[in-house]
Amino acid sequence: MDKYESLKLENQLCFPLYAAARSIMKEYNAPLGALDLTYTQYIVMLVLWEHERITSKQLCTLLYLDSGTLTPVLKALEKKGLLKKARSKEDERLLICTLTDAGRALKEKALAVPPAVGQCVNLSAEEARTLYKLLYKIL
C-alpha cells in the first residue's frame, strides 16, 4: 500500500468537481453568447427572472458569491440596461436590484439556453437527479 495514495490525482474528489464544473460552464459559452451574457451574469439574471426585485445581499446568499465578485457583475448588467440599482429607503446600506423591461424581455431569448446545454451533458435523467442531490448535500 502506497503511503502517498491519498495524493494521487485520481483519488481526489474535489478535482473532478472542479474540472466538470468548468467543462460544463464552457458549454454555456455558445448559447449565452447569443444573449451577450457570461455565465456569472446569467445566473444573476436567473435569480432576477424569478424575483424581479432583490437585494445584493440576497443574491450573494443564493449564488454563494461575495460582494467582491458580485459588485462588478451587477455593474456590467446595469450598463447593459438589464437591471437597475437603488438603495433601500428603509436601510441605506442595502442595494436593491430591479429587473428592467429589457431584462424581462431577455427571459424569452433565454429559454433557448437550457435545451442547448442539456444535450452536451451525457447523463441520464436518473443520473442527473442523483448528482443534483449529492451536490446540494455538499452545499
Added chain:
Amino acid sequence: MDKYESLKLENQLCFPLYAAARSIMKEYNAPLGALDLTYTQYIVMLVLWEHERITSKQLCTLLYLDSGTLTPVLKALEKKGLLKKARSKEDERLLICTLTDAGRALKEKALAVPPAVGQCVNLSAEEARTLYKLLYKIL
C-alpha cells in the same frame, strides 16, 4: 406548468456543480496555506509528485487547463523552487517540468491536506464514490 420552469435556479444542474466546486476549494485554503500553495498550484504538484517529469502539454491535458492558465502557475512554482522548467532536446516546442528536491520534500507536508479537507465534506464513502463516477462521466 410554468413555461419558464427550465430557467429556475433550482432546476439548473451546472449551478450546484459550480457552487459546490468553489465551496470545497475554499476548504483547501487553510491546509494549503501551510504549504504556501494555491489550489491550482496544488493540483499541479499532485501531478508532479506522481510523475517527477512531465511536459506542460501533458499537464494541460491531465488538469483540463489551457496554457494561458498554466503558464503563470508554472512560473510561480518555479519561483518557489518546487520545479524546474526546460525545453525538450528532441522537440524544442515542449516545455518539460521537473520536480526539485524542495518540491519532493513538500510531498511529506502535503500528506496532511487530504485528511484536513475530507472532514469538511459531509458525504458517506458510498456517496462520494457515486459522485466521483458521475463527475468522470461528464468529463
Added chain:
DNA sequence: GATAATTAAATTGAGTACAATTAAATTGTA
C-alpha cells in the same frame, strides 16, 4: 443620547480561467 459593535457594499490586490492571437518548432506533402 453617545458610543461600541455589527452589517452591507465597495475597493484593493493576488491569482486564476479562457478565448484569441502570436511566435517558434516540427511535420506533412508536393
Added chain:
DNA sequence: TACAATTTAATTGTACTCAATTTAATTATC
C-alpha cells in the same frame, strides 16, 4: 528540398473569485 499545415507555449485582454480592508449605515449597550 521548399513550403504549407500543424503543434506547443507564451502573450494579450476580459472577466471572474475571493481574502482582507474600508466606508457608511444601522443596531445594541451603556
